[in-house]
Amino acid sequence: MSVLLDALAERDPENFENLELGSDDMLADVQQTLAGWATRRPFYVVDDGMPLAICGRYADVHEVLMDTKRFSTLIPKKVGHEKFDKFVGVQTLAQMDGEAHMRMRRLMNPAFSPKAMLRLEAGVGRVIDGMLDDIERKRRFDGMADYANRLLDGALLTVMLRLEEEQRSIFRRMHELIPLTTRVKAGESVPDVVVQAFDAARRTIQAVVDERRANPGEDFISDLLAASDGDDRFSDKEVFDVLFTVCVAALSGTARAMGGVLYSLYCHPDQLEELRRDLTLVPLAIEECVRYHRGGYLLFPRIATEDTEIGGTFIPEGMIVRVSQQAANYDPTMFPDPLRFDVRRDPKRIMSFGMGPHQCVGNRLARMAMQQALTKLVERFPDARLEDGQFRARYGGAIGELKILELPMVTG
Numbered sequence: 001m002s003v004l005l006d007a008l009a010e011r012d013p014e015n016f017e018n019l020e021l022g023s024d025d026m027l028a029d030v031q032q033t034l035a036g037w038a039t040r041r042p043f044y045v046v047d048d049g050m051p052l053a054i055c056g057r058y059a060d061v062h063e064v065l066m067d068t069k070r071f072s073t074l075i076p077k078k079v080g081h082e083k084f085d086k087f088v089g090v091q092t093l094a095q096m097d098g099e100a101h102m103r104m105r106r107l108m109n110p111a112f113s114p115k116a117m118l119r120l121e122a123g124v125g126r127v128i129d130g131m132l133d134d135i136e137r138k139r140r141f142d143g144m145a146d147y148a149n150r151l152l153d154g155a156l157l158t159v160m161l162r163l164e165e166e167q168r169s170i171f172r173r174m175h176e177l178i179p180l181t182t183r184v185k186a187g188e189s190v191p192d193v194v195v196q197a198f199d200a201a202r203r204t205i206q207a208v209v210d211e212r213r214a215n216p217g218e219d220f221i222s223d224l225l226a227a228s229d230g231d232d233r234f235s236d237k238e239v240f241d242v243l244f245t246v247c248v249a250a251l252s253g254t255a256r257a258m259g260g261v262l263y264s265l266y267c268h269p270d271q272l273e274e275l276r277r278d279l280t281l282v283p284l285a286i287e288e289c290v291r292y293h294r295g296g297y298l299l300f301p302r303i304a305t306e307d308t309e310i311g312g313t314f315i316p317e318g319m320i321v322r323v324s325q326q327a328a329n330y331d332p333t334m335f336p337d338p339l340r341f342d343v344r345r346d347p348k349r350i351m352s353f354g355m356g357p358h359q360c361v362g363n364r365l366a367r368m369a370m371q372q373a374l375t376k377l378v379e380r381f382p383d384a385r386l387e388d389g390q391f392r393a394r395y396g397g398a399i400g401e402l403k404i405l406e407l408p409m410v411t412g
Contacts, residue, residue, distance in 0.1 A: 004316065005051050008044055011314060016044045017054070021298070021322075022182075022399035030395070030402065034297055035339055037327035042313040048186050050080050052301075052320045053313065056327030058334045058351070060311040064302055064323050066356045068097040071302035071321055073358075080186040084301050084320070086398065088181060088190055088198045092245040094300045094358060101357060107234055108242065108361055111223040117364050119218060120159055121372070127154030128373050132380045135411065140387065143266075143407030147373070148258035155369045156246065156254075162219045167204050174201045175252050179398035205243050209236070220246070246362070254366045256295030256397070257352070259404040261370055263393055264289045264341055266386045266409065271343045276382055282375050285343040286367060290352040292341050297326040298400030299354070325351035326402070383412030 009016065019026060026033060037043075037056025044051050055061050064071045073095045075084045093104055110116065131150050135141045157168045174197045181190055208221060216222040224239055234242070265272045265285065275281050302321045309315060328351040330338040335347055353360040360366070377384065387408040397403030 002049075004319070005046065007316070008051055008314075012044070015041075015313060016046070019045045021045065021047055027395045027402075030297065031293075031330075031339060034324060034327040035330040037324055038330040038338070039332065041311045042315075042321075044313075048080070048083075050186070050320065052322055053310070053315050055310060055321065055323045056331075057311060058328040058331035061323040061325060061328040061351060062355060063310060064321055065299075065354065065358055068357060070305055070308050072305050073097050073300060073302060075301055075303055075320070081320075082184045082186065082188060082190070083182050083399075085190075086178065086181050086300075087244065088194060090241050090244045092241065092300075093361060094354075097357075103232070104238070104242075105361055107227045107232070108224070110227060111220050112361055112364055114364065116220075116223065117368050120155070120365070121368060123159035124155045124369055125372055125376070127151070127159060128376050130154075132376060136380070139411050141409055141411070143262040143409045144255075144259050144404055145406070147377070148262060148404075148407075149255045151258055151369060151373050152255045155365070160220045160365070161208075161243075161246070162217070162221075163208065167208065170197075170200050170204045173197050178252065179396070179401070182398040182400065201244060202240065205240050209239055209243070252397070252401070252403075253295065253360075254362075254369065256401060256403050257290055257366060258370050258373060259407060260293035260295045260402070261286060261289040261374060262407055262409075263404055264293045265343075265374075266384070266407075267391070268341045269385070271341055272378075274343050276378055279375055279378065281343050282371050283367075284346050286370050286374065287347055287350065288341065288343050288345045290370075291329045291335065291345075291347045291350045293402065294326050294329065294352040295403065296401045297324050298322045299325055299358075322400075325354070381411040384409060385412075 034056065037054065038058070040056065042053050042055045042060055045054055055064055074097065075081055077085070093101065093108070096104060128151065131147060131154070135146055141147070153168060153172065157163045157171060177194045177197050180194055184190060209225070212219070212221045212225055216225065221243065224234060224242060227234060265275065275285050299322070302323070304315045304317055304319045304321060307317050315321060329335065332338050334349070353363040353366070387410050391408065393404045393407070395402050396405050
């Protein structure tokens with residue numbers, strides 16, 4: 001690794017940034033930091049002794065995401081790469097390329113179709129109404145703990161997957177522990193507490209799959225088990241990997257995104273008032289919110305399969321490349337005045353749900369749930385606001401995430 005560092009330092013010494021990914025210093029003014037990434041060529045950082053390339057400009061991020069031959073999602077399992085195995089051996093759709101990736105998408109697509117989303121919509125609405133009933137009894141509430149996090153627990157685990165409370169608690173526990181995997185140092189093992197939680201999730205998924213095989217119904221798991229493309233069907237391992245991804249990764253990602261929706265809107269009272277006056281703006285507002293504050297600043301890593309270049313920066317074969325979809329959403333060549341929040345902006349080609357072959361297959365579910373949640377909150381509590389008008393978010397979660405820790409609010 002030192003040989004590579006020395007070679008890069010000799011070739012491009014001015015392109016190293018003294019930056020600790022996920023540190024408090026970086027997250028203290030994260031929007032300004034990422035807006036800076038959006039206007040500079042890819043640069044190098046050293047992470048636990050390993051040089052990484054960071055891409056933030058829209059064109060550079062687009063190039064990496066679209067060219068799966070030069071930039072592979074298949075990260076080798078060797079010393080120094082432990083932290084990139086975020087899901088402890090589970091192969092998610094975001095970590096697959098080529099025909100294997102397209103096959104999984106073909107089999108999954110019916111479970112995320114518009115028809116399937118319509119089937120879920122009423123159930124999601126009932127979950128939201130119940131959460132708002134609880135909030136009404138409190139007056140003061142936490143927009144994260146009482147709303148954003150519970151929304152996806154209810155929408156995904158209860159309505160979509162039909163899990164019991166004990167089963168849901170196992171996935172909530174796994175969700176809480178996943179950030180530990182991204183902080184593993186070179187040569188270290190994943191903490192035992194994560195391995196134990198993973199094993200509990202595995203046993204739970206297998207029990208649920210066995211039950212749905214015996215008693216299929218109108219739910220996402222039954223849809224997966226019935227999915228076919230001719231004679232092609234999911235293997236048991238693939239069903240497990242998909243369900244683990246939905247239960248843990250999607251639960252986290254969409255909850256963080258919903259927190260960003262609330263934070264963005266309620267920090268901009270003038271834009272919130274625009275929305276209150278015209279609720280038909282909700283779909284546009286959601287798009288602007290997830291452009292402005294997606295809930296994450298780094299996608300899954302890629303690895304260069306050959307010596308190459310991105311945006312004028314040399315990338316040697318074997319180098320880890322991290323792209324920032326949030327920085328790309330601040331690129332002024334795509335989104336003029338990018339740090340201005342405007343519910344009427346109608347941003348096109350945002351990176352918030354990925355792009356090209358790796359566009360999030362569950363984006364319809366996420367958008368539907370967030371649109372319902374925002375509409376119902378504004379209708380039910382039109383005078384809701386942040387408890388502190390000067391509030392600024394603190395972040396936690398895995399490296400690469402923007403997980404708002406708390407969002408103190410009042411109903412009016």
